[in-house]
Amino acid sequence: MSSEIVNSINNIALNNDEDFVDPWNVVSKSDTGVDYDKLIQRFGSSKIDQELLDRFEKITGKKVHHLLRRGVFFSHRDMHTILNLYESGKPFYLYTGRGPSSKSMHLGHLIPFTLCKWLQDVFNVPLVIQLTDDEKTLWKDIKLEEAHEMAYENAKDIIAVGFDPKKTFIFSNLDYIGQCPDFYRNMIRIQKCVTFNQVKGIFGFDDSTVIGKIAFPAAQATPALSTSFPHIFNGKKFPCLIPCAIDQDPYFRMTRDVCPRLGFQKPALLHSKFFPALQGAQTKMSASDPNSTIFCCDTPKQLKNKINKHAFSGGQVTVEEHRKIGGNCDVDISYQYLRFFLEDDDKLEQIRKDYTSGALLTGELKKILIDTITPIIVQHQERRAEVTDEVLKEYMMPRKLEFDYK
Amino acid sequence: MSSEIVNSINNIALNNDEDFVDPWNVVSKSDTGVDYDKLIQRFGSSKIDQELLDRFEKITGKKVHHLLRRGVFFSHRDMHTILNLYESGKPFYLYTGRGPSSKSMHLGHLIPFTLCKWLQDVFNVPLVIQLTDDEKTLWKDIKLEEAHEMAYENAKDIIAVGFDPKKTFIFSNLDYIGQCPDFYRNMIRIQKCVTFNQVKGIFGFDDSTVIGKIAFPAAQATPALSTSFPHIFNGKKFPCLIPCAIDQDPYFRMTRDVCPRLGFQKPALLHSKFFPALQGAQTKMSASDPNSTIFCCDTPKQLKNKINKHAFSGGQVTVEEHRKIGGNCDVDISYQYLRFFLEDDDKLEQIRKDYTSGALLTGELKKILIDTITPIIVQHQERRAEVTDEVLKEYMMPRKLEFDYK
Numbered sequence: 001m002s003s004e005i006v007n008s009i010n011n012i013a014l015n016n017d018e019d020f021v022d023p024w025n026v027v028s029k030s031d032t033g034v035d036y037d038k039l040i041q042r043f044g045s046s047k048i049d050q051e052l053l054d055r056f057e058k059i060t061g062k063k064v065h066h067l068l069r070r071g072v073f074f075s076h077r078d079m080h081t082i083l084n085l086y087e088s089g090k091p092f093y094l095y096t097g098r099g100p101s102s103k104s105m106h107l108g109h110l111i112p113f114t115l116c117k118w119l120q121d122v123f124n125v126p127l128v129i130q131l132t133d134d135e136k137t138l139w140k141d142i143k144l145e146e147a148h149e150m151a152y153e154n155a156k157d158i159i160a161v162g163f164d165p166k167k168t169f170i171f172s173n174l175d176y177i178g179q180c181p182d183f184y185r186n187m188i189r190i191q192k193c194v195t196f197n198q199v200k201g202i203f204g205f206d207d208s209t210v211i212g213k214i215a216f217p218a219a220q221a222t223p224a225l226s227t228s229f230p231h232i233f234n235g236k237k238f239p240c241l242i243p244c245a246i247d248q249d250p251y252f253r254m255t256r257d258v259c260p261r262l263g264f265q266k267p268a269l270l271h272s273k274f275f276p277a278l279q280g281a282q283t284k285m286s287a288s289d290p291n292s293t294i295f296c297c298d299t300p301k302q303l304k305n306k307i308n309k310h311a312f313s314g315g316q317v318t319v320e321e322h323r324k325i326g327g328n329c330d331v332d333i334s335y336q337y338l339r340f341f342l343e344d345d346d347k348l349e350q351i352r353k354d355y356t357s358g359a360l361l362t363g364e365l366k367k368i369l370i371d372t373i374t375p376i377i378v379q380h381q382e383r384r385a386e387v388t389d390e391v392l393k394e395y396m397m398p399r400k401l402e403f404d405y406k
Numbered sequence: 407m408s409s410e411i412v413n414s415i416n417n418i419a420l421n422n423d424e425d426f427v428d429p430w431n432v433v434s435k436s437d438t439g440v441d442y443d444k445l446i447q448r449f450g451s452s453k454i455d456q457e458l459l460d461r462f463e464k465i466t467g468k469k470v471h472h473l474l475r476r477g478v479f480f481s482h483r484d485m486h487t488i489l490n491l492y493e494s495g496k497p498f499y500l501y502t503g504r505g506p507s508s509k510s511m512h513l514g515h516l517i518p519f520t521l522c523k524w525l526q527d528v529f530n531v532p533l534v535i536q537l538t539d540d541e542k543t544l545w546k547d548i549k550l551e552e553a554h555e556m557a558y559e560n561a562k563d564i565i566a567v568g569f570d571p572k573k574t575f576i577f578s579n580l581d582y583i584g585q586c587p588d589f590y591r592n593m594i595r596i597q598k599c600v601t602f603n604q605v606k607g608i609f610g611f612d613d614s615t616v617i618g619k620i621a622f623p624a625a626q627a628t629p630a631l632s633t634s635f636p637h638i639f640n641g642k643k644f645p646c647l648i649p650c651a652i653d654q655d656p657y658f659r660m661t662r663d664v665c666p667r668l669g670f671q672k673p674a675l676l677h678s679k680f681f682p683a684l685q686g687a688q689t690k691m692s693a694s695d696p697n698s699t700i701f702c703c704d705t706p707k708q709l710k711n712k713i714n715k716h717a718f719s720g721g722q723v724t725v726e727e728h729r730k731i732g733g734n735c736d737v738d739i740s741y742q743y744l745r746f747f748l749e750d751d752d753k754l755e756q757i758r759k760d761y762t763s764g765a766l767l768t769g770e771l772k773k774i775l776i777d778t779i780t781p782i783i784v785q786h787q788e789r790r791a792e793v794t795d796e797v798l799k800e801y802m803m804p805r806k807l808e809f810d811y812k
Contacts, residue, residue: 134594144591174594178587185550185580188540191618196602199617211605212597215621 022204023247024139026274026284032330033281036074036246036273043249045075045271052079059087065118067272070339073115075246075271077256082241082268086123091403092239093232094119095223095267097130097248098158100150101140102287104297105157107373108275109287110380111340112243113161115270119243120167126232126401127168129158130223134173138212148174152392157296159395160384166402169232170395173219179398182235183228186262190218190225193258202250220248221255224267231398239265246271247284276336278310297381300374307334307366307373314355315362326358327365334362334369342372428610429653430545432680432690438736439687442480442652442679449655451481451677458485465493471524473678476745479521481652481677483662488647488674492529497809498645499638500525501629501673503536503654504564506556507546508693510703511563513779514681515693516786517746518649519567521676525649526573532638532807533574535564536629540579544618554580558798563702565801566790572808575638576801579625585804588641589634592668596624596631599664608656626654627661630673637804645671652677653690682742686718703787706780713740713772713779720761721768732764733771740768740775748778 019028019035028034040047048071053064067073085092096116098109120127131151137144151172158170177183199205199217224240226233242252249271256266274284277292285293294306314332316322329335329352342348351368354360425434425441434440446453454477459470473479491498502522504515526533537557543550557578564576583589602620605611611620630646632639648658655677662672680690683698691699700712720738722728735741735758748754757774760766 137594138598144595174591175587178584178590181581181584184540184584184590188543188580188618189550191621192544192616194617195614196611196617196620197613200613205602207603207606208601210598211600211602211621211624212594214602215597215617218617 021247023250026247028282031280031282033276034274039246040075043075043246043253045077045249045269046079048074048076048079048270052076055080055083059083060122062122065115066343066345067111067115067118067340069345071273072111072340073243073270073272076269077252078266078268079241079270082239085239091125092123092241093125093226093403094123094127095130095240095242096127096244097132097220097223098154099132099135100147100154101136102295103150103153104287104295105154106285106287106296107294107337107340107377108285109154109157110161110296111272111275112245113158113163115243115272117161117163119241120164125167126403127163128223128229128232129163129168129170130220131155131170131172132216132220134177134212134219135216137174138210138216144174148172155392155396156384156387157380159387159391160296160380162383163395164402165391165394168395169229169398169401171398172396175396176398177219180228180230182230183222186225186228187218187222189262190221190255190258191215193261194218194254198254198257202254217251217254220251221258224252224255224259225262225264229398232401232403237264239268241268241270243270244272245274245284247274275340276333278306278312278333280312280333281331281336294373294377296377296384298377300378303374303377304370307370308363311337311366311369313362313366315365316358319361322361323358327355327360327362329355332362332365334365337369338372341376342368427653429656432653434688437686437688439682440680445652446481449481449652449659451483451655451675452485454480454482454485454676458482461486461489465489466528468528471521472749472751473517473521473524473746475751477679478517478746479649479676479678482675483658484672484674485647485676488645491645497531498529498647499531499632499809500529500533501536501646501648502533502650503538503626503629504560505538505541506553506560507542508701509556509559510693510701511560512691512693512702513700513743513746513783514691515560515563516567516702517678517681518651519564519569521649521678523567523569525647526570531573532809533569534629534635534638535569535574535576536626537561537576537578538622538626540583540618540625541622543580544616544622550580554578561798561802562790562793563786565793565797566702566786568789569801570808571797571800574801575635575804575807577804578802581802582804583625586634586636588636589628592631592634593624593628595668596627596661596664597621599667600624600660604660604663608660623657623660626657627664630658630661630665631668631670635804638807638809643670645674647674647676649676650678651680651690653680681746682739684712684716684718684739686739687737687742700779700783702783702790704783706784709780709783710776713776714769717743717772717775719768719772721771722764725767728767729764733761733766733768735761738768738771740771743775744778747782748774 056064094116096112133147133151136147155170199214205214222228226238227235252269259266277283277285279292291310312333314328316325338348355365462470500522502518539553539557542553561576605620605623628634632644633641658675665672683689683691685698697716718739720734722731744754761771
């Protein structure tokens with residue numbers, strides 16, 4: 001058993017006062033949210049440090065994305081290997097995914113896709129996006145048909161992020177696994193390498209777990225083998241980089257354990273922090289709680305109301321007190337959201353200073369957030385409206401992609 | 407948990423002096439082989455009795471096949487339901503399968519297919535044949551490619567049995583599951599209904615079992631849902647009858663437990679006894695031991711040598727003794743094989759009498775067997791030689807089948 005797998009087992013046996021993070025639950029006892037440094041230690045990944053960011057900029061000639069320079073993506077595995085490949089003109093691809101859980105995606109769901117789009121543009125590489133509708137029907141009390149429909153609705157939101165159709169393949173597992181023998185075969189190869197003991201340790205399964213859940217981690221691992229996409233990679237092996245939220249790491253620890261045994265390189269990873277719920281950083285935003293969540297389909301009015309009503313404030317109870325003591329940006333959800341969505345570093349820093357000093361009031365900060373997010377959401381909705389069934393079909397059709405070997 | 411499932415769990419907790427029967431092992435302590443009456447009791451199936459056979463003949467107007475009237479197929483589940491359907495002109499289909507384990511099939515493998523062909527002719531119904539090459543790569547130390555190749559080689563032997571190409575679909579799991587989203591979706595639906603606890607009880611899995619094995623029973627259950635074959639059944643639900651060796655019953659007990667929960671009728675079953683190894687009835691014939699096995703590709707000379715050399719004899723040590731005491735047909739492999747392959751009841755009964763009385767010597771009995779099997783094998787090989795890649799493709803192409811509703 002590799003050390004990565006052992007680390008993941010340790011994750012199960014947490015102390016009661018530690019954060020709990022697995023693919024289905026994120027719970028932190030602290031109002032500043034999960035302790036991500038501890039998570040890096042526990043998961044055995046590496047911190048994205050200034051040296052990596054500097055190298056990134058040097059090699060690509062591009063200023064790194066604000067989600068990287070602000071530490072929203074904070075952890076990685078083998079990212080230097082990917083930069084080495086790029087530096088020497090060797091090909092690789094991006095893989096990310098989504099477990100469709102409601103008809104509309106929420107703000108937090110956009111984060112990995114936003115970085116993916118940026119990475120696709122910077123590296124000029126193909127991207128495969130897995131919609132795990134099979135997972136959703138296995139875990140939730142919903143019919144397979146509903147999960148499949150949600151996958152298609154979510155695909156529209158994903159396309160609206162602006163991915164290049166010549167370089168992006170989006171697929172629903174419930175479609176594609178039944179369309180591509182190579183995918184099913186790789187899944188079986190992976191399922192032959194992983195015991196119940198291992199998935200028990202990694203995912204906390206027990207004897208009452210249904211066999212679909214037990215087998216599923218292989219379905220999420222399979223896209224890390226490039227031969228699962230013969231229409232894109234023509235049966236050849238290419239390394240892959242997976243940007244994802246840190247809670248998905250257990251799947252890819254397993255994947256990294258299996259890959260070398262099947263003659264594939266371990267996938268590299270970029271981990272993001274969680275997008276906090278409106279009510280505060282103890283939990284991540286979740287589509288199943290509408291009050292904690294800003295959906296991509298919310299109207300400007302809904303958006304405004306939700307932020308004004310529900311966004312947890314780091315400010316003081318009275319204006320007088322706030323002017324005197326100042327606000328706490330570390331717990332203030334409006335400020336936290338701005339770190340995700342306000343691109344201008346100087347402006348963000350000024351806001352931080354003003355709110356901390358008390359010069360900026362909570363209502364004013366909320367207004368800045370509303371003014372920042374509203375155009376993002378409105379534009380997203382406009383782009384989504386252009387995603388016709390025709391466009392959807394284009395992205396989701398197994399087909400050749402542009403793949404520049406240089 | 408249904409009583410069928412509970413029965414199967416009891417199968418694990420056997421006394422040491424009882425026969426052991428599961429899909430991977432058949433071991434009997436008795437030299438007359440497995441005690442099939444006990445197996446019926448333990449598995450909770452029903453005996454194929456004279457009443458059922460009489461009804462069969464009355465309804466179909468055909469004399470029942472010698473494999474049925476001699477009790478080679480000895481046990482069933484819900485066969486009266488199938489006869490009711492046939493009687494009232496309602497449609498159903500046949501499903502059987504094969505786990506490809508060597509490039510050539512052996513004599514024992516032909517048994518379920520022989521009855522299937524007869525049932526297909528008598529009932530005039532479609533037949534789907536699953537080649538579980540995915541199972542084989544999961545259970546054996548062989549590459550997926552080898553298992554897939556064996557499936558195709560076995561398909562040639564199966565086609566040589568004489569199935570009607572207009573009514574028969576043969577498929578490899580490693581091909582078809584990746585070609586048919588409906589199949590994969592039904593598999594996920596089944597995997598959602600079955601817990602690790604259940605497969606542990608039914609198949610004896612434990613924590614060190616790989617997750618591919620744990621999930622596999624769903625793949626074998628899926629063809630019992632007619633919607634897994636949209637090209638044949640056009641998305642409609644039809645009942646199914648599964649002729650198979652009794653060791654496959656655990657899979658179908660699980661299937662019968664799941665079907666009603668997914669809105670499908672439980673499949674009916676016809677169970678055959680095992681085809682004994684040349685060395686005796688304690689074990690079934692196995693492709694992994696060439697000395698115990700007559701392959702469909704053996705030459706007449708090999709066949710003759712194997713029977714003369716290895717077929718366990720129920721006769722006495724010297725001719726004198728044999729003439730005096732007589733032979734024991736219950737343990738004599740040559741006689742047992744004749745029960746499978748010699749169609750003429752009167753001739754078989756005469757042989758039994760003569761060997762029991764000592765009038766027929768072991769060498770003479772072996773010669774009768776050789777003379778009976780040689781033309782069967784030779785003709786099989788001739789038909790197999792006609793199975794070109796073209797013919798193979800015809801049977802294995804997902805396509806519309808003739809399906810007479812009447």
